[in-house]
Amino acid sequence: MSPTAEQITFAVFAVPLLLTAIGVVVSKSPMYAAMNLVAAFFFLAGIYVLLSAHLIAFMQILVYAGAVMVLFLFVIMLLNLGGGGEEQERPKAMQVLGVAGAFALVLLVGYATREVMNADSAVVPADFGTVKAVGRALFTQYLLPFEATSLLLLVAIVGAVVVAKEKI
Amino acid sequence: MVPVNWFLVLAALLFGIGLIGVLTKRNALIVMMCVELMLNAANLTFLAFARQQGAIGGHAIAFFVIAVAAAEAAVGLAIIIAIFRTRGTVNMDEVRELRDEV
Structure with a gap:
């Protein structure tokens, strides 16, 4: 093949x-x-x-x-x-733990998705993922989370200024 | 046609690389970049399943993840600037004021 x-x-x-x-x-x-x-x-x-x-x-x-x-x-x-190039590394145990954890995760996903491989993908409409299709979903079904996102960004802007600025 | 689990394994590898970075690096900026990698891996998984199921909801979630990541980067970098200003370092192992000294 x-x-x-x-x-x-x-x-x-x-x-x-x-x-x-x-x-x-x-x-x-x-x-x-x-x-x-x-x-x-x-x-x-x-x-x-x-x-x-x-x-x-x-x-x-x-x-x-x-x-x-x-x-x-x-x-x-x-x-x-x-x-500044002199980055000291974490203790060896932490590195080994990180690499082992990452490998275990990949193996787990490979094992968990072995059946997904054979499942056929859905036939999607031609406009799947375009601005129009995603926009329609965002402004109908996901309108409340979308508006909440604007509040989240406002809070983040104000928070970033308050935290980073020495004197307000 | 690319099988969907290729995307899932790619996302797992990306997440794993980000996890290694978060656990092994000490520079707070690089740790935050690795967190961005992990968020992107999650996004890739959402989009792979959205394509497989033909569900546009996955794209909406990916949109929200991008917005949250932008907010997280802004606040996180502001905290790093504040820490650098008071302590003169971005090394995470030197910021241990709340730790119980043994």
């Missing part, structure tokens, strides 16, 4: 995604970690398009790779941490 075009596209995005995600963890400097994370967000947006989640892929680039990462870079430069 030769791989289909979709499967090749999946590999083209998934392999660099995992490599850049590992790059975030192994980077000594927060600046390199942030750059790896930007790249990871872009590759993840490609994976989202494969899942016909066009709006979410667009928001991934706009909100994550745009706004959130600019915030991270701004703080790294504000605190002048870009050059």
Whole structure:
């Protein structure tokens, strides 16, 4: 069985995604970690398009790779941490625990989803995941959570200013 | 057609990498970046199941996760700035004022 075009596209995005995600963890400097994370967000947006989640892929680039990462870079430069390379690691026991836990999680998911593999995907309408379809769901079925999100963002803005500012 | 469990295993790997980072790194900024990785892994799982079930609700949840992650990044980075200002460090093991000294 030769791989289909979709499967090749999946590999083209998934392999660099995992490599850049590992790059975030192994980077000594927060600046390199942030750059790896930007790249990871872009590759993840490609994976989202494969899942016909066009709006979410667009928001991934706009909100994550745009706004959130600019915030991270701004703080790294504000605190002048870009050059400082001497990151001491946690005790060895903690590292072993982390790696073992992560492996156990992957094995668990692989085991739990072995039956999902054979389940056929639903045939979705052509406009699945477009702005129109997601917007209709957001403004009908999910209207209350959507409005609550605006309140959450307001609280976050006020909270961030209060916490970060020396004198109000 | 890409089988849905490819996406699920990819999400698990991504979550695992983020978990390793959270447990092993000491720099608070890198720990927060790893938390973002874990949130993205959760998003990928939502979208994979939304595609499989043909349910648009998964996309709405992913939208809310992105909004919560943005709020979390803003507040978290503000706390890191406040800690850096008072203690001059972003090393999480040096911030232990609430810990009971033995």
